Amino acid sequence: MTTTALDLLFTLVEARAFIDRDIAALAAGTAGAVRIPGFLAAADCACAVEAIENLPVVTYAPERVTVKISRFGPALNDYRAPKGGVDADRYWQATDESRAIWTRSGLRPDPLAVSLECLGRAWGAAISPATIGGRAAFGGTLREINEGALVHFDEVEREHPKALFDQAITAQLAFNVWITVPSSGGKTRLWRRRWHPTDEAHREAYGYRRDVVDGHQELRLPPRLGEALLFNPANFHAVEPNPGDRRVAFAFFLGLPSTGHLAYWS
Template structure:
C-alpha cells in the first residue's frame, strides 16, 4: 500500500508515493515511476546470480582500487574508474579522465570470464526499458560508465545531479537522472541505502558537511530505505538526497554503479 502522510481527521489523505519496492524483475514502469517521482527506490532481487557475483569478486581480488580525493570525500570510498565529479572546476573532462577511463574498461573487461560485467547490467536494464542503453556523450565522446566502488564506512547525505554540479558536460540534458547500484558483495549487516523525498535547496548550503549535508535537512521527510543482498540491484533518483549506512558485520560492500539519463527520446544514457 502506498505511503500515507499523517494529516488531521478533517483533511483528505495525502499519498506520499515514495515507498521502496522489492521486485524480482525490473520493468519499464519502475523506471518511469522513479523518473517522475512516484517511487522512492526499487530493489531488484536476483539481478545477477551468486555465481556471477563470485566470479566478478574473484577477478577483483588482485586488482588495486583507487579512491576519491580524500580532501573532498571522507570517510574514504575506494573505486575503480573515474567519476565526472572527480574533475570539478575543470570546465571540461581532461586527458586524465579519458586515460583513467580506458584503464578501467580494460581491467573490468577481464573480470567475468573475459566479459565486462557492465555488459550484463546494461543488457538487463535494456530488456526492462524495451530500448537501447547507450553511453552519454561529452563533446562527441562516449563517457565512462560502470564504476566499481567499495563503501565500508558509509556515505554522507548528498545528491548527484551532473547538470547542476558540472553544467555543460553532457551533450544532451536528460529529463531525469537515476542511479543503478548492482551489489557484487554485501556484508552480514549494515550498508543500507536511504533515499529521501527531498531535493537539494540553496538554503541547504549552510548545513554543508564536506561533500554532503547534515542530516537535519531531511528530518521529517519521507524516506525509502533498502537493504540489498549480493546479486541485487537498487535503482533510485539520484537528485533526491540519499545516504549509505556504514557496514556492521563481516563482509565487503562492493557495487558496480552508473547513472542513467532518461531522455526525451528512446534510449537511456549512462555515465559515472
C-alpha cells in the same frame, strides 16, 4: 521532530525484473526505489569478487570525499576542471586505461553488460554511454563503501550546469548491483527530499549534515547479495557504515535525455 505528510507513491517496488513503467515512475518522482532480488546469481557474484581482487583500486579524491570509498574506474566528479567540465587529459586517460584493464579481466558474465542489457530490454531500446564531445564517458564503476556515505544528492545537470554531456539529461537514476554484502549495516537511506538553495547552510564536505532531512519520509534499504537497486538520486540519500564486512557494488547513473534514449555514465 515533526514528520512531513506521507507521499503514498514514495514506496519501494520489489519486482522480478525491471519494466519501463517503473523506470519512468522513478524519473517522474512517482516511485521511491525499485529493487530486483537475485538479479545476479550468487555464483556470478563470487566470480566477480574473485576477479576484482586483481584490479587497481583507488579511493575517491580525499579533498572531496572525507571517508574512504574505494573504486575502480573513473567517476566524473573526481575529474572536475577548475572552470567547469572535466579535466580532459586526466579523465580520458583514466577512462581508456580502465576499459582496457576491465577487458583483460575477462569476467564472464560481465555484471555491467548484464545490467545494461536487462535495463535496455525493459526500456525497449539499447542503452548507450553518455558522450562528451562525441566520446563515450566511462560507466560501470566498481565501488566499495564500508565507512558509510554522507547525506548527499547526485544531479549531473546541476553539478555541471554548462551542459557536460552532448545529451540533455532530463532525469537521472542511480543503479547498483551488489556482489558482496555485509552481515549488518550498509543500508542505503533515501529521503523524499530534494535540494533547495537554503540547504547550503547545512553543507558538510561533499554532502550535508543529517538535520537537512530531519522529519522527511524515508526508505531504508539493506543491501542483499546479487540484488539490483534503482532509484532517483536527486532525492537526498546516504549509506550507513557496515563494521567488519565488505559492501561492494557495480554502480552507474542512468540518464533520460530529451530524445528518450537512455544513456549511462559513472
